[in-house]
Amino acid sequence: MKAAPFDYARPKSLGEAASLLAAHEDARIIAGGQTLVPMMAMRLARPTLLIDIAHIDGLSGICEEGAQVVIGAMTRQASAEKSSLVHAKLPLLAAALPWVGHTPTRNRGTVGGSVANADPAAEIPLVLVTLDGEVRWQSEKGQGGCKANEFFAGPMSTELPASAILTEVRFPVWDGGNIGVGFHEASARRSDFAYVSAAAQVQLDGNGKCIRCALGIGGATPFPVKLDAACAALEGTMLDAKDIAAALVADVAGLDIMVDGHASPAYRRRVAAALAARALSDARDAATGVRA
Numbered sequence: 505m506k507a508a509p510f511d512y513a514r515p516k517s518l519g520e521a522a523s524l525l526a527a528h529e530d531a532r533i534i535a536g537g538q539t540l541v542p543m544m545a546m547r548l549a550r551p552t553l554l555i556d557i558a559h560i561d562g563l564s565g566i567c568e569e570g571a572q573v574v575i576g577a578m579t580r581q582a583s584a585e586k587s588s589l590v591h592a593k594l595p596l597l598a599a600a601l602p603w604v605g606h607t608p609t610r611n612r613g614t615v616g617g618s619v620a621n622a623d624p625a626a627e628i629p630l631v632l633v634t635l636d637g638e639v640r641w642q643s644e645k646g647q648g649g650c651k652a653n654e655f656f657a658g659p660m661s662t663e664l665p666a667s668a669i670l671t672e673v674r675f676p677v678w679d680g681g682n683i684g685v686g687f688h689e690a691s692a693r694r695s696d697f698a699y700v701s702a703a704a705q706v707q708l709d710g711n712g713k714c715i716r717c718a719l720g721i722g723g724a725t726p727f728p729v730k731l732d733a734a735c736a737a738l739e740g741t742m743l744d745a746k747d748i749a750a751a752l753v754a755d756v757a758g759l760d761i762m763v764d765g766h767a768s769p770a771y772r773r774r775v776a777a778a779l780a781a782r783a784l785s786d787a788r789d790a791a792t793g794v795r796a
Contacts, residue, residue: 507544514556518563518642518669521555526644526667528553533669535578536613538605539621563616563671568593572638572674577616581628582607584615593677596635596705596718599687600627606695619655620670622662622727624762625697627689629656630728634703634720637675643668656727659762678716682708686786688779689723698723699767700775704783706743708791714743719780724761724772731755731780743788748781756780 515521525531532551534540535558543549557563563578566587573593575584584590585601604610604618604627618628619639632639632652640649643665652673655663664670689701700723707716717735722728737751756777761769 507541508547508550510544510551511553512556513553514559516560518557518560518671519644521557521560522642522644522667522669524553524555525669531555533557533620535617536580536609538609538613538617539623557669566590568677569674571677571679573677574672574674575615576672577614577620577670579615581605581610581613581615581618585610594631594635594675595683596685596687596703597628597631597675599685600631600703603627603687603689603695603698603701615673616670619673620662620664622656622658622660623697624659624726624728625691625699625701625723626728627687627698627701627703627722630701630703630720630722632673632675633728633730634718635675635705636718636730637673639664639670640672640674641665641668641670647671653730658726661727678705678707680707682710682791684708684787684790684792686783686790688782688786690775690779697766700724700772700779702776702779702783704780704787706738706784706787706791708743708788712742712792714738714741714788717784719784721756721759721776721780724776725759726762729759734780738784743784745781745785748784752777752780 531553534554534556564576566575591598618626637652639655686704689698691698703720705718709715717738719731734751734755741747761772
């Protein structure tokens, strides 16, 4: 199939793009186009106007601001994957990015596009929620933003205002040493959409005791979720197998599992617990310098 007819605009500024978006009810922003273009080809999406923001200055780049790493919405996923700053300051994102699609799609796909698209299986939104990140946008009315855990509303659905354009995402940086991460996902084939994914980041004291923990689940639920109760239960423990299993029971049982034709809720819940345990164990081992 081919896309339905549409108009195309390439604004020179963010303000012009926001005005176009506000003036056309069926307009869509296009950045990397790795999701939107196939959807248009199958006529699952029929925008009457495409607003190309790829050439607007100031929407790309990775920098450190205080205790955060700021990534511009138009930053290519491949650029983030290769960034020395991401590897040094955001090890969990660095671990997740190779799982995002395939090399050709990461060369075109953008960090902001993945977040705005809000696919439940997407890895970047999972890391953003797990680390308590933030999302920023701009509309005709000015700038806005919110915490990542308030941004995702459901599959392919967010709290981004209708006439707003996502401009950047912000990831908190953990201070100190003894930090380790783990990332796992289950899919039909490597780089396919994940049925379930788990992301973990921990920090240990000098005796190997957990003093900080972040754990998130993606793919299984309508949007990525952070398992706050499990994280709280694991702080102060040595993160051994019994500690991890006990901490996960209630949070995993309470997950709002999606129902679709790809995997049963029972399978997803079981795999969520297994992958979360593996991610936590990997994070613990990485923090203590133990190699798998």
